């Protein structure tokens with residue numbers, strides 16, 4: 001087996017910046033570098049570019065452009081939405097799911113340390129929110145429910161429409177973190193009556209360090225980033241002009257090519273799952289089998305640690321992740337896998353593969369071949385005696 005490959009299967013951590021996006025951004029560094037708030041023609045040209053990007057971001061979720069606020073990414077958008085809504089509400093209680101991204105869970109933890117009541121909505125073994133639990137928890141006054149559109153580790157896609165509907169009927173604000181889902185899940189904030197939605201540039205082949213928060217007109221939310229009067233006085237800070245232009249372009253490409261990309265990725269995803277399950281023993285698919293992101297394949301391998309598989313794949317030219325990308329330096333159990341009840345045999349052996357626009361069937365075949373070699377090796381070395389039914393396999 002030759003190891004001269006470079007196969008990137010970590011597109012949930014970040015994507016490359018699309019060439020069209022890069023070229024759209026370029027002029028805004030050197031020639032069209034104005035401050036969109038300046039009252040002269042250089043500033044007006046910059047303002048025009050910002051408003052064009054805002055219109056694109058609004059369009060992909062069927063919002064109005066004045067409901068889109070640019071941020072430094074989804075982390076800021078998530079911090080803003082849950083702290084800002086709690087701050088503006090007399091009701092100091094929120095509900096989140098136990099499998100939200102750390103930018104939500106850590107914000108919620110901070111709120112709870114500061115006197116806010118935070119409750120966690122249960123998820124089932126596939127990572128799907130329990131609707132009976134949501135309904136039960138909504139019996140107490142609540143100002144916000146936050147449930148991600150799709151999970152960053154196991155790829156489970158929620159029934160956002162149902163959750164949004166329930167919140168709307170109960171007069172409770174509903175926020176969804178759509179960071180991982182923007183290209184693959186069709187979201188219509190007006191039809192679904194979603195109050196707020198977070199997104200990020202670098203998960204959709206746009207630049208890093210830019211994102212947006214959609215806030216439904218009329219929502220009571222306090223400012224998070226105090227400063228100048230940018231973004232209607234709601235988010236201070238000089239506009240990151242090239243990045244905002246890049247985000248707008250990335251979103252346009254999602255709208256243009258999203259369907260084609262998703263069909264292709266879904267085929268690769270299902271092929272990858274089938275190959276692993278048929279060729280490797282002692283595996284468990286994490287997350288929902290069908291209600292999952294078109295690019296996410298997350299498997300636990302019995303008797304090994306995810307970190308050792310990821311490290312050996314890296315040596316072979318395959319870039320994957322344990323799933324907890326934000327904390328992958330720390331060898332700790334994934335709270336997402338714990339919340340969905342993955343048992344002790346499998347919880348430390350999770351590896352997340354996230355397919356991208358550039359992934360090919362040959363990449364998947366090579367990765368599966370690598371996994372067969374790696375697991376054979378690691379399981380032979382393992383102090384835990386793994387006895388599989390088919391010993392000549394893995």
Ligand code: PMP
Nearest residue numbers: 073074075101152177179180200
């Ligand atoms: N939410 C989810 C679901 C994510 O996957 C990420 C990125 N890992 C974020 C929020 C944070 O996004 P950003 O990097 O733009 O701050």
